[in-house]
Each structure stands twice: as structure tokens, then as C-alpha cells.
Amino acid sequence: MTGLPKSSLLAQIESIALAAGQIILEVRQAGASVEHKGDGSPVTEADRRAEEWIARELQRLDSSIPIVGEEAASAGEFSGATEKTFFLVDPLDGTKEFIRGKSDFTVNICLVEHGRPCMGVVVAPARGELYSGDGSVSYKCDLFSDGTIRQRSRISTATPSDALSAVASASHENTETKEFLERIAVGKKLSVGSSLKFCLVATGEADIYPRFGTTMQWDTAAGDAVLRGAGGCTLTCDGQELEYGATSNEMQALRNPHFVSFGGSADALRALLRVSALQDLQLAAP
Numbered sequence: 067m068t069g070l071p072k073s074s075l076l077a078q079i080e081s082i083a084l085a086a087g088q089i090i091l092e093v094r095q096a097g098a099s100v101e102h103k104g105d106g107s108p109v110t111e112a113d114r115r116a117e118e119w120i121a122r123e124l125q126r127l128d129s130s131i132p133i134v135g136e137e138a139a140s141a142g143e144f145s146g147a148t149e150k151t152f153f154l155v156d157p158l159d160g161t162k163e164f165i166r167g168k169s170d171f172t173v174n175i176c177l178v179e180h181g182r183p184c185m186g187v188v189v190a191p192a193r194g195e196l197y198s199g200d201g202s203v204s205y206k207c208d209l210f211s212d213g214t215i216r217q218r219s220r221i222s223t224a225t226p227s228d229a230l231s232a233v234a235s236a237s238h239e240n241t242e243t244k245e246f247l248e249r250i251a252v253g254k255k256l257s258v259g260s261s262l263k264f265c266l267v268a269t270g271e272a273d274i275y276p277r278f279g280t281t282m283q284w285d286t287a288a289g290d291a292v293l294r295g296a297g298g299c300t301l302t303c304d305g306q307e308l309e310y311g312a313t314s315n316e317m318q319a320l321r322n323p324h325f326v327s328f329g330g331s332a333d334a335l336r337a338l339l340r341v342s343a344l345q346d347l348q349l350a351a352p
Contacts, residue, residue: 072185072200075127079175079187080198080207080215082123086116086173087191088213090158094192100165103140108161113137116157120175124153131177136284139320147283147312147320151179154310156284160260169193170259176287181309186291188261197221197265199295204268223297223329224270229253233263233272235279242278242324249342250274264289267329268296274338275327278303283310283320293327300327305336 093112100108117137124133132146135155146152153175158164160171169192177185188197196207196215208217231254232247247255256272264286266272277286287310290300300308302323312319328335 072202075177076185076187076198076200078127079124079177079185080189080196082120082127083173083175083187083189084191084196084209084213084215085123086120086157087189089116089119090164090171090173091191091213094164098165108165109137109140110158110161110165112164113158113161116173117155120155120157120173124155124175134284134320136282139282139284139317144312144317144320145315147310148315149311151177152311154178154183154284154287156261156282156288159285160262163259168259170262172260172262172289174261174284174288176284176291176310178287178310181311182307183287183291183294183310186288186295188265188288188292190260190262193262195265197268197289197292199268199292201291201295204292204295206265206269221269221296223268223293224273226273226328226330226334230273231256231271233258233266233275235259235263235277240279243276246276246278246326246342250338261285261289264293264300264327267298267327268293270329273329274335276324277322277326278324281322283322286322286325290327293329298327298329299332299335300325301332301335301339303339305332305339307332 090112098110117135132152134147156174164171173189175187184201194209206221207215210216230252232252233256263275308325
């Protein structure tokens with residue numbers, strides 16, 4: 067890993083992500099044409115230009131750290147995920163929201179070490195927001211219109227109460243998610259796109275974020291790093307910490323299992339997962 071101090075490295079990754087956000091806004095203002103990749107997902111010039119910028123600047127920052135970006139990976143370039151240390155990049159998370167003219171899209175950059183998202187930056191350029199974390203502390207920054215930082219505040223998760231508030235995907239909510247939220251007695255539900263769901267849990271605006279659908283590691287790593295630095299956790303449905311990286315050079319290896327992110331402790335989340343599993347058994351009993 068680069069020899070830069072944590073604070074300096076985080077600041078440089080923030081700067082790269084902020085500039086990528088401005089590139090995306092420029093493309094949107096000019097009018098972005100939409101294409102579709104082999105899996106049917108949309109891609110625009112904004113995705114490509116932002117990833118090219120991020121990859122070039124991360125290489126300048128430390129050329130020894132491999133970069134796994136969504137667009138490059140879609141073209142078959144993702145071998146860096148088998149390394150112990152690598153960058154995960156989603157240059158435009160929430161492309162559907164971007165295409166629809168919504169504001170819930172983000173730039174995601176995460177440094178992964180030994181399977182853990184140890185440093186992450188999430189920029190929501192259309193909302194004028196930046197979230198970042200270095201594993202021990204996380205921040206929310208309000209931005210000026212030119213993408214520079216106006217104000218920085220330290221953030222932390224709230225202590226979840228009995229009446230949990232949940233955040234769910236604006237585009238991908240499914241039956242499994244609805245049933246899970248019903249079983250754990252969620253009192254309030256928010257809906258937002260992209261990696262901002264992790265950020266709402268990190269700031270204490272929501273307590274829990276379940277995701278029982280297909281996600282890739284670049285979708286989640288940066289937001290997960292922000293959440294963990296703010297005092298939260300992300301576990302798979304069997305109670306294990308969500309890990310990053312791949313053991314083989316196959317795209318399938320970069321898919322996440324179903325997971326739940328939480329503003330409280332891992333033990334408290336495991337208890338919720340056990341409650342949900344017990345209810346599943348009761349529903350299945352003859």
C-alpha cells in the first residue's frame with residue numbers, strides 16, 4: 067500500500083472522486099447518449115469518461131495498486147481483484163437514476179485490503195454531497211457548485227431503537243426485502259438510489275439496509291467503508307462479515323452475496339438475522 071498517511075491518502079482519493087463527479091455533470095449537461103452492455107445494463111459516456119479519469123489519477127497516486135473498475139471489468143479486465151490490496155471503482159453508480167435526470171447517483175472509490183473495505187469515498191455530485199471514511203472515522207461534506215468542499219462534519223451511526231428505520235433501493239426492491247422488513251418490525255422506510263443507502267445508515271438517518279438482489283463489489287465497497295468507519299457493519303445473511311476480492315479471474319467472483327448493513331453492532335445484527343431465520347422456519351412448518 068502507498069506510504070502516504072491515512073488522512074493524506076483519503077484527501078487525495080476525495081479529490082479524484084470530486085473531479086470525476088464534475089466530469090459526470092458536464093456530460094449530463096451536454097446530453098448523454100445511452101448504450102447497453104452485454105448484460106443489458108445501461109452505460110453512458112459519463113461512466114466511461116469518469117472511469118478513465120479515476121484510473122489515470124489512481125495510477126499516478128500509486129501505480130503498484132491494481133484497479134478494478136466496473137467498465138474495465140465489463141470488458142474482461144478484473145484480475146486485480148485477486149490481489150491482497152486493490153482499488154474498487156464504480157465511476158457512476160446509479161446510471162438509471164442519472165439517465166432519468168434524478169440526483170441519486172454517485173462516484174464510488176474504495177481501497178480494499180485483505181478483503182476489507184478500509185478506505186472509501188462516495189460523491190453524489192448532483193446532490194452536492196461527499197461521504198468518506200478511512201476505517202476509523204467517517205465524514206460528510208457539503209459541496210460548492212464547483213465540486214469543492216464547503217463544510218466537513220464527522221458522522222456516526224445512531225443507536226438503533228426497537229422501531230427500526232430502513233432504507234431500500236429506489237430501483238430494485240423485491241419481495242424478499244419487503245418480507246424481511248416486515249419480520250423485523252421496521253417502523254419507517256426510506257427509498258434512495260445508489261450507494262447513498264449506506265451513507266444514510268452511516269449518518270444515522272436510517273438504521274438498516276437489506277439487499278437481497280444482485281450487486282457487484284464495486285457497487286457496495288465505498289459505501290460500506292463509509293458505514294464501517296461510522297460505527298456500522300455489513301454482514302451476509304449467515305452472519306459473516308461481507309468480504310471483498312476474488313479467488314479466481316471470473317466475473318462471477320465479484321458478485322456479492324445477499325447482505326444486510328446495520329447502524330449497530332455486528333452481534334445486534336446477527337440477533338436480527340436469527341429472528342428473521344426463525345420466522346422463516348415457522349412459516350415453513352406444516
